Amino acid sequence: MKEVKVGIIGFGTVGAGVAANILGNSDVIAKRANVKLVLSRIADLDITTDRGVKIPEGVLTTDAAEAIREADIVVELVGGTTVAKKFILDAIQAGKPVVTANKALLALHGEEIFAAAEKAGVDVYYEASVAGGIPIIKALREGLVSNRISRIYGIMNGTCNYILTRMENEGADFTTVLADAQKLGYAEANPSLDIDGFDTAHKTAILAALAYGRWFGLEPVHVEGIRDLELADLRYADELGYRIKLLAIIKSADGKVQMRVHPTLIPKNVLLANISDVFNGVMVEGDMVGQTLFYGRGAGRNATASAVTADITDVAVNLAAGSVRRIPAFRPGEQFSEVLSMDEVSSRYYLRLQVKDCPGVIASITQILADKGISISSLIQHERREADGTVPLVILTHVATERDIRSALAELGVLAINQAPVKLMRIEDI
């Protein structure tokens, strides 16, 4: 049986998980895959902090170059987009295959890294970069290879899903739940990457690239986070039969791809709406397979390690079988090469206005929508007059374009009867 030396760079949470996985389960991996994974080196600047894994003598080092030199496979778990990139390119230049979980780096510099890997003739795998332990990249790249992909919906940020689940279940507001999530370690001290949607956008860019054969990068992904989400909107959504999720949406039609991340109303009875807490779920729709859904833990030491170690095993099997680059990290194919501009995107919409409670209000609002060709699917106005004499008015529309809804919003915003910024969210019926 071939022995394969694994060098890990970055001994943080995930690094410790991968070390534990290799140390604890290399026997079962060997039985299944006929390769023996050996932990050769773990490099980190800090090799004294106890990470809860007993690492064999002589494995820890502060010298990343040494870890690269001695390894058959280099595992980058440093994170970030600077030094991590250097380690990966160094490994590739040394002819070593690379496994990484670094979504931000791939979303920003994927093309450069994959080009270097192609030139050097080595594998670069990155299953753990999207949806943690869920083998969604393998599913898209191999399991669903025979499908033209029409839609992908992803709940891919555990922090946001945890916050939304608690807001919904407990009626607690965003700030309170965020503070609690930070205390519990589910949210970072600086939570922006998660709650402003950027982490989900990184993953969206990676999935879209795999589905459509072009490395789009981050720029064309429209991103809105959950920071401004009000409890009132979760309650109206609930009343109307919807839940609100931070959803990654990738769709293709007529040779154009759209990519967006924003809070989205989805019907309560679909499976995706029932993915709660820190869990992730990705729905992939193909022309042959129909709708599929992949669910599991999107983060955390062990779940992420499961994906990283699966990649390591895949690369090790390639080394053993002499089939390096059997399936390259990314194969450009340009199944769809154009990106749909956000203006052209069509959606159903949720609008919440805070209006003066006086005659003619609904008439003037619905007239503005009608003038833009936007038709209303439902409307709620409750008898809930605020101290300032205003009432909330919630409208769900049929499908309209972003351009038209934005244009309507501009007019609604300056209406004298409108007493607050209009809240807008998008609806996906899935």
Next chain:
Amino acid sequence: MKEVKVGIIGFGTVGAGVAANILGNSDVIAKRANVKLVLSRIADLDITTDRGVKIPEGVLTTDAAEAIREADIVVELVGGTTVAKKFILDAIQAGKPVVTANKALLALHGEEIFAAAEKAGVDVYYEASVAGGIPIIKALREGLVSNRISRIYGIMNGTCNYILTRMENEGADFTTVLADAQKLGYAEANPSLDIDGFDTAHKTAILAALAYGRWFGLEPVHVEGIRDLELADLRYADELGYRIKLLAIIKSADGKVQMRVHPTLIPKNVLLANISDVFNGVMVEGDMVGQTLFYGRGAGRNATASAVTADITDVAVNLAAGSVRRIPAFRPGEQFSEVLSMDEVSSRYYLRLQVKDCPGVIASITQILADKGISISSLIQHERREADGTVPLVILTHVATERDIRSALAELGVLAINQAPVKLMRIEDI
């Protein structure tokens, strides 16, 4: 780009789907996998019936041997366990890799087929044999390779799930819904393979083999179907917060594996309970990844074709990369080699008795359970006296062994106050 000739044996529903998939999507497959799939031959005794796919001139043949001879990859879609086995072994002996969707054949003769494939040095892949379009075999074999698998739960028979969903939603009884399912083509004229649980048992045997490295075969799988399920039981389950699903259960502990298929109460709020209609779902729990779930269409022309064509592509990539048997069809590893006998299985139980409405009834029943060490978690007796003076009594127990519950059931069965056979079902809290 390597061209790979695909020969299909069996031009039924799935055969037509695979042909359509290759003809329609070989361009996108080529872009992703760098292999060009070419439909070389389709063999069937009936090559005149219109299958809804336009097959190029000269591809259809009645000669299976010819299809095997001319192909680089042989796809067996005949079904059954006799002639299908011969075709597969013929192909293997001719040195041709094989893709099949034949769960019954693999569950019964997997070892023989895989031994032949090993001897001949060819690949045999079978993704479509379990849960249709869901890439669950690839997930177990590759995506979750680094996990010790503790539990697998599967809803893997679309016919049963469709029947149970309709019984639950409409309050219709089993016989009525089955007749309707047969009319709609969701159930066979002879529905036994589906509704008596055997189809699910075949799939259970395959998943257990992959998870635990031993080809157990069908014999150790305990099987009960849904034929005797009464509407009353679905209603009580609902009242108690459960749904009833025909569930495949694979668990391992202390070096022993248990495999069973039976109607099972699962809590309504878990994702698996929300898999409805003809859809399938498989939950896999590993020591690293935690709980994952894979969802999609478990049957049907296109979904099954998606899995078959993914396998064809995988084999084609092996041929192109010179990495035949990179990952064998099945690698014996004996992670768990003993099978837990059904007597030793522990579960929570649902019991429904039809008892005389007289003093001391509950006391005498609960005493029998107490004598066996079986403790009660809930009990319902409604004021619903039947014409014959009996009332239904529903008991949920805490965990007990099959041996103890069977022994209690024998005593309950002969109680004078008990007026009908005791209904027993198992509960999984997932």
